[in-house]
Amino acid sequence: MRDFVYQMPTKVIFGREAELQAGEQAALCGKRALVIYGSSRVKESGLLERVEASLAAAGLSYIELSGVQSNPLMGLAREGIELCRRERADLLLAVGGGSVIDTAKTIAMGVPYTGDVWDFFMGRAQVAAALPLGVVLTVPATASETNRITVMTNEDGGLKRSAGSPLLYPVFSLLNPELSFTLPPYQTAVTSIDIMAHTFERYFDHGIESDLLDGIKEALLKAVMKNAPLALTEPENYEARSELMWAASVSHNEMTGIGGDYGSHKLGHELSAGYGLAHGHSLAIAMVAWSKYVMDEDVGRFARFARQVWDVDPAGKTERQTAEEGIARLDAFCRSLGVPTTMHESGIPSDGIEAMADKMLYNSPGWVCGNFRKLYKEDIMAIYELAK
Amino acid sequence: MRDFVYQMPTKVIFGREAELQAGEQAALCGKRALVIYGSSRVKESGLLERVEASLAAAGLSYIELSGVQSNPLMGLAREGIELCRRERADLLLAVGGGSVIDTAKTIAMGVPYTGDVWDFFMGRAQVAAALPLGVVLTVPATASETNRITVMTNEDGGLKRSAGSPLLYPVFSLLNPELSFTLPPYQTAVTSIDIMAHTFERYFDHGIESDLLDGIKEALLKAVMKNAPLALTEPENYEARSELMWAASVSHNEMTGIGGDYGSHKLGHELSAGYGLAHGHSLAIAMVAWSKYVMDEDVGRFARFARQVWDVDPAGKTERQTAEEGIARLDAFCRSLGVPTTMHESGIPSDGIEAMADKMLYNSPGWVCGNFRKLYKEDIMAIYELAK
Numbered sequence: 001m002r003d004f005v006y007q008m009p010t011k012v013i014f015g016r017e018a019e020l021q022a023g024e025q026a027a028l029c030g031k032r033a034l035v036i037y038g039s040s041r042v043k044e045s046g047l048l049e050r051v052e053a054s055l056a057a058a059g060l061s062y063i064e065l066s067g068v069q070s071n072p073l074m075g076l077a078r079e080g081i082e083l084c085r086r087e088r089a090d091l092l093l094a095v096g097g098g099s100v101i102d103t104a105k106t107i108a109m110g111v112p113y114t115g116d117v118w119d120f121f122m123g124r125a126q127v128a129a130a131l132p133l134g135v136v137l138t139v140p141a142t143a144s145e146t147n148r149i150t151v152m153t154n155e156d157g158g159l160k161r162s163a164g165s166p167l168l169y170p171v172f173s174l175l176n177p178e179l180s181f182t183l184p185p186y187q188t189a190v191t192s193i194d195i196m197a198h199t200f201e202r203y204f205d206h207g208i209e210s211d212l213l214d215g216i217k218e219a220l221l222k223a224v225m226k227n228a229p230l231a232l233t234e235p236e237n238y239e240a241r242s243e244l245m246w247a248a249s250v251s252h253n254e255m256t257g258i259g260g261d262y263g264s265h266k267l268g269h270e271l272s273a274g275y276g277l278a279h280g281h282s283l284a285i286a287m288v289a290w291s292k293y294v295m296d297e298d299v300g301r302f303a304r305f306a307r308q309v310w311d312v313d314p315a316g317k318t319e320r321q322t323a324e325e326g327i328a329r330l331d332a333f334c335r336s337l338g339v340p341t342t343m344h345e346s347g348i349p350s351d352g353i354e355a356m357a358d359k360m361l362y363n364s365p366g367w368v369c370g371n372f373r374k375l376y377k378e379d380i381m382a383i384y385e386l387a388k
Numbered sequence: 389m390r391d392f393v394y395q396m397p398t399k400v401i402f403g404r405e406a407e408l409q410a411g412e413q414a415a416l417c418g419k420r421a422l423v424i425y426g427s428s429r430v431k432e433s434g435l436l437e438r439v440e441a442s443l444a445a446a447g448l449s450y451i452e453l454s455g456v457q458s459n460p461l462m463g464l465a466r467e468g469i470e471l472c473r474r475e476r477a478d479l480l481l482a483v484g485g486g487s488v489i490d491t492a493k494t495i496a497m498g499v500p501y502t503g504d505v506w507d508f509f510m511g512r513a514q515v516a517a518a519l520p521l522g523v524v525l526t527v528p529a530t531a532s533e534t535n536r537i538t539v540m541t542n543e544d545g546g547l548k549r550s551a552g553s554p555l556l557y558p559v560f561s562l563l564n565p566e567l568s569f570t571l572p573p574y575q576t577a578v579t580s581i582d583i584m585a586h587t588f589e590r591y592f593d594h595g596i597e598s599d600l601l602d603g604i605k606e607a608l609l610k611a612v613m614k615n616a617p618l619a620l621t622e623p624e625n626y627e628a629r630s631e632l633m634w635a636a637s638v639s640h641n642e643m644t645g646i647g648g649d650y651g652s653h654k655l656g657h658e659l660s661a662g663y664g665l666a667h668g669h670s671l672a673i674a675m676v677a678w679s680k681y682v683m684d685e686d687v688g689r690f691a692r693f694a695r696q697v698w699d700v701d702p703a704g705k706t707e708r709q710t711a712e713e714g715i716a717r718l719d720a721f722c723r724s725l726g727v728p729t730t731m732h733e734s735g736i737p738s739d740g741i742e743a744m745a746d747k748m749l750y751n752s753p754g755w756v757c758g759n760f761r762k763l764y765k766e767d768i769m770a771i772y773e774l775a776k
Contacts, residue, residue, distance in 0.1 A: 001565070001630035003403025008396065015391025177389070211614055212631050212638070215607025223600035242389035243600050250600070255643055 001210050004258035010146050011172045014246065016238075018174040019136045022051045022093065023058030025172040029132035030091025032061045034084050036104045037095045038068040042138060047179065051095055051136055063087050070279065071272050072099040074118060074154045080107035081117065084131070091132050094170075097139025097191075098151075098279075105150035105168045108133050118154055120163040122363065127165035135173040140180055140245040141191035141280065143198060143252030145173040153273050159359065160273035175249065177241035185232055189337035190280030192228035192244060196221055197268075197283040198251040202260040203305060204372040206298070213257035218308045220256055223247050225309075228337060263370035264290045267383060270356035275348045284334040288341045289387035291327045294373040299323050343387050353384040389598050392646035398534050399560045402634065404626075406562040407524045410439045410481065411446030413560040417520035418479025420449045422472050424492045425483045426456040430526060435567065439483055439524055451475050459660050459667065460487040460494075462506060462542045468495035469505065472519070479520050482558075485527025485579075486539075486667075493538035493556045496521050506542055508551040510751065515553035523561040528568055528633040529579035529668065531586060531640030533561040541661050547747065548661035563637065565629035573620055577725035578668030580616035580632060584609055585656075585671040586639040590648040591693060592760040594686070601645035606696045608644060611635050613697075616725060651758035652678045655771060658744040663736045672722040676729045677775035679715045682761040687711050731775050741772040 013021055026033055033055055035048070042048045043066075055062050065080045083089070084107060094104035110117035112129040119125040135145045144150065148168045153160040183191070199217045202208075223243050230240040250256060267290060268282035277285075295302050303319045306312035306326025314322045334341050343350060357380040360368050367374040375383070401409055414421055421443055423436070430436045431454075443450050453468045471477070472495060482492035498505035500517040507513040523533045532538065536556045541548040571579070587605045590596075611631050618628035638644060655678060656670035665673075683690050691707045694700035694714025702710045722729050731738060745768040748756050755762040763771070 001402070001627065001634060003406075004400075006400040006402065007398075010395075012392075012394040014389070014394065018391075210611075210627075210631060212608060212611035212635050215611055216604050219603025219607050220600060223598075223603055226599055239389065239598075243598065246389060247600050250643075255638075 001213070002208055002258055004254060006254040007166065008146055008169065008253050008255075010170045012146060012175060012249065013172065014175040016176055016178060018176040019047065019051055019179065020054055021174055022134065022136055023054035023056070023060060025174070026055055026060055026091055026093060026134050027058040029134070029171050030060070032063075032087070032089045033091045033093045034065055034080065034087070034089040034107070035062050035093045035095060036065045036068065036080065036100055036107070038066070038097070038100050041182070042095050045182065047136070047138070048095060051093070055093070060091075062093070063089060068096065068100045068103045070099050071153050071160065071276065072103045074106070074152055077103050077106040077110065077117065077152065081110040084111045089131070091134070093134045093136070095136045095138065097137070098142025098144045101135055101142070101144035101170070102150040102152060104133055105144070106152055106163075107131070109163070109165065109168065121152060121154070121161040127163070127167050130165065130167040133168070133170045135170045136179070137173060137175050137245070138179045139183060139187065139191055140248035141194040143249050145170055145175070146249040147253050151269075158273050159362065160269040173249075175245055177238055177245045180241050180245060181236045183235070186278075186338065188228065188231050188235070189339050190278045190284075191248070192224055192231070192280070192337065193284045193334055193339060194280035195244065195248045195251045196224050197264060197280070197287060199256050200287055201262050201265060202257045204261045204301060205259040206371060208257060208259045210257065217256050220247055220251055221309045225333060232337065259371060261370050261372040263294070263368065263372065263375050266360055266368050267380065270359055271343070271348060273359070274352060274356055277346060277348065281339055281346060284339045284341050285343060285346060285387050288327065288331045288334070289383045291330065292386055293379070293383045295320075295323055295327065297373045302326060343384070350384075350388045353381055356384060357381050389601070390596055390646055392642060394642040395554065396534055396557065396641050396643075398558045400534060400563060400637065401560065402563040404564055404566060406564040407435065407439055407567065408442055409562055410522065410524055411442035411444070411448060413562070414443055414448055414479055414481060414522050415446040417522070417559050418448065420451075420475070420477045421479045421481045422453055422468065422475070422477040422495070423450050423481045423483060424453045424456065424468065424488055424495070426454070426485070426488050429570070430483050433570065435524070435526070436483060439481070443481070448479075450481070451477060456484065456488045456491045458487050459541050459548065459664065460491045462494070462540055465491050465494040465498065465505065465540065468492075469498040472499045477519070479522070481522045481524070483524045483526065485525070486530025486532045489523055489530070489532040489558070490538040490540060492521055493532070494540055494551075495519070497551070497553065497556065509540060509542070509549040515551070515555050518553070518555040520559045521556070523558045524567070525561060525563050525633070526567045527571060527575065527579055528636035529582040531637050533558055533563070534637040535641050539657075546661050547750065548657040561637075563633055565626055565633045568629050568633060569624045571623070574666070574726065576616065576619050576623070577727050578666045578672075579636070580612055580619070580668070580725065581672045581722055581727060582668035583632065583636045583639050584612050585652060585668070585675060587644050588675055589650050589653060590645045592649045592689060593647040594759060596645060596647045598645065605644050608635055608639055609697045613721060620725065647759060649758050649760040651682070651756065651760065651763055654748055654756050654758075655768065658747055659731070659736060661747070662740060662744055665734060665736065669727055669734060672727045672729050673731060673734060673775050676715065676719045676722070677771045679718065680774055681767070681771045683708075683711055683715065685761045690714060731772070738776045741769055744772060745769050
C-alpha cells in the first residue's frame with residue numbers, strides 16, 4: 001500500500017432534516033454568515049428560509065450572495081470576497097452543490113489574503129488562513145463538502161484550475177438526501193457519473209493495487225451503478241438518493257484510496273471550460289475515450305475493472321477483449337442515463353481540439369498529470385480525436 | 389440509509405517510518421509528553437528510542453509510563469493520571485496497540501476531571517475536557533487509533549466497560565505497518581479476528597442494509613480473510629501487514645457504517661474480563677455461538693453474509709443451509725488461524741456462565757445491547773452454552 005495521509009476533519013450530519021442543524025453548527029464557528037447559493041431553486045423550495053431561520057434562531061446574522069453557476073466563475077467569488085470584507089462576515093455557509101461550495105471555499109481563502117485569490121489556483125501562493133465554512137448540500141457530486149479542493153474557472157483566459165488546502169475542509173456539512181429529490185433527470189445523471197469518475201480516477205494508477213481499497217472502490221462504483229437508474233425512475237426514492245449522496249462524499253477523499261490518474265478530469269475540464277458542458281457529462285466523454293487510449297498501459301487492470309465492476313464474464317475472451325467489454329459497458333451505462341459520450345452528440349465541434357490541448361499544457365511541464373499514463377500534446381489530441 | 393454523524397478528525401500518517409513524525413506532530417499540541425507503552429518489546433526493538441529522539445528533536449520533554457497489559461486495568465490508568473498531574477504533562481503519546489491507547493485515553497480524560505475517572509465508564513459523567521493524544525501504532529486491531537472509544541477493566545469487580553467522547557479522538561496517529569512485523573503469530577491471528585469482528589457487528593443490525601456500506605463491509609472482511617493468513621506465513625510481508633493495519637482503522641469508525649449489534653463484543657468482554665482471554669480470541673468464540681443462536685432472526689442476512697463474504701454457493705441449498713454454511717466457514721477460518729472457537733478448547737470452564745450473564749446485565753435494563761436481537765439473561769446463558 002502506498003504511503004498516505006488521511007485527514008477529513010469535516011463533521012458530517014447525514015439524514016432527514018439535517019439542514020435544520022445549520023444554526024447550531026454555525027454558532028460554533030462564527031457570528032455573521034455569508035450565505036451563498038446558486039439558482040432560485042433553493043429559495044423557491046423554502047430551503048433557504050429554513051436554513052436562515054435556523055441561523056437566526058442560533059443568534060447569527062447573515063447576508064446573501066446568489067447566482068453561482070455550474071463551472072463557477074472567479075468574478076462572483078471576487079464579489080463575495082469584497083462583500084465579506086465590507087460586511088465583516090466571519091463565516092461562510094454554502095447552500096447548494098459543488099459549484100456553490102467551491103465558490104465559498106474560494107471566498108474563504110480570499111478574504112484574509114492580500115494578493116489576488118487566483119494565485120492559489122496557479123500555484124503562486126499557499127493558503128495560510130481561511131474563514132470557516134459550513135455546507136448544506138443539495139447536489140451530491142463533487143465531494144467538495146468533505147474535501148479540501150476547489151475548482152474554479154477564470155473568465156480571463158477561460159482557464160479551469162483547482163486549489164487545495166487543509167484549511168478548506170468544511171467545518172460541517174449537512175447532508176439531507178431529500179434535498180436532492182428535485183434534481184432534474186439530466187443533473188441526476190451527470191452527477192452520478194461525476195461520483196463514479198472520482199473513484200474511476202483512483203482505480204487507475206500504478207502501484208496502488210490493494211485488496212481493501214480496490215474492494216471499497218468496486219463497492220462504491222456498483223452502488224452508484226445500481227442507484228443512479230433508480231433515482232432517475234423514482235426521484236423521491238430516499239434510499240437511492242441516500243446511496244448517491246454518501247457515495248459522493250466517500251468517492252473523493254482518502255476513504256476510497258490515495259493516488260489516482262486524473263487525466264480524465266483534466267480532459268473533461270477543457271470541455272467544460274471551453275464549451276460549458278456539465279462537469280459529469282464531460283467526464284463521461286473523457287473517461288470512455290481515455291480508457292480506450294490508455295488501456296494497453298495495463299490491460300490486466302482494465303480486465304479486473306471489467307470483471308469486478310461491470311460483471312463481464314471473462315470466459316472465452318482474451319484479457320484485452322474482457323477489458324474492451326468493460327469500457328463498452330461503461331460507455332453504455334452513461335448512455336443509459338441519457339448522457340452521450342462523444343463530443344459530436346454533445347454539441348461540441350472538433351475544430352478546437354488543438355486549442356484545448358494547448359490550454360491543458362499551459363503551466364505544465366510538457367505533459368499533463370496522469371499517473372497511469374502521462375499525456376503529452378499528441379496523446380491529448382489523439383484522445384479528443386477518439387472522443388469526437 | 390439510517391441517519392448518522394460522521395466525524396473522524398484524527399490525522400493519520402500511514403507508511404514506512406511514520407513514527408519519525410512523532411515529534412513534529414506532537415509539537416503542534418503540547419510541550420511535555422507522557423509516553424505510554426506496554427511490554428519491553430517497544431524498548432528492545434529501538435522503537436521507543438526513535439520516538440523519544442523525535443520528541444526531543446522537536447523540543448518536547450517527556451516522561452514514561454510502562455506496563456500496560458492486554459485487557460488494560462484501571463489501576464495503571466489512575467497511576468498515569470497522578471503522574472501527569474505531578475509532572476505537568478500536557479500531552480499523551482501512546483506507543484503500542486489498543487490497550488496502550490485505551491489507557492492513554494483514560495488518562496487523557498482523567499487528568500482534568502475532579503471525580504473518579506471510572507464515572508465515565510459507568511455513565512455517571514460526560515467528558516468535558518481531555519489532554520491531546522497522539523499514537524504510534526504497533527498492533528492493528530481495535531481501531532482505537534481512529535475512534536473515540538476506550539475499553540477498560542476495573543480490578544474492583546472485574547467489570548469491563550467502555551467510555552467514549554469526541555474529545556478522545558487522537559489528534560494524530562502514525563501507522564507504520566513494519567512495526568507489526570514482529571507480532572507473534574497468535575497475536576496476528578487474534579487481532580485479525582478483532583478487525584473482522586468490528587465489521588461483523590456492523591453487518592448485523594435491522595434496517596441498516598445499504599448497497600454502499602454493505603459492499604464496503606464485505607470488501608473489508610474479504611481483505612482481512614486474504615491477508616491474515618499471509619501475514620502468518622510471511623510476517624514481514626509489507627503489503628499484507630498494510631492491508632491489516634488500514635483495515636483495522638477503517639473497521640471501527642463510521643466509514644464501514646453506522647449502527648451494529650455488539651452482542652458478540654459484550655459476550656466476549658466477559659470471557660476476557662473473567663478469564664484473561666485475548667480480546668480477539670474471545671470474539672471468535674462469541675461470534676460463532678452468537679451467530680448460531682440469533683441466525684433465525686434474519687436468515688436472509690446471514691445467507692447474504694455467507695454468499696458475499698464466504699463465497700458460499702447457494703445452489704441446491706435452502707437459505708438456512710446457506711446461512712449455516714457461512715457460519716461454519718467463519719468458524720473454520722478462525723480455527724485455520726490457530727484460534728479455537730469454544731470455551732473448553734480455550735481453557736475456560738463452563739461453571740461461570742451464569743456469573744458472566746449476571747455481570748453483563750449489571751447496570752443494564754434487563755437486556756444487553758443487541759440491535760439485531762436483544763439478549764436477555766436466558767439468551768446469554770444459552771449462547772455461552774453453545775460456546776462451551
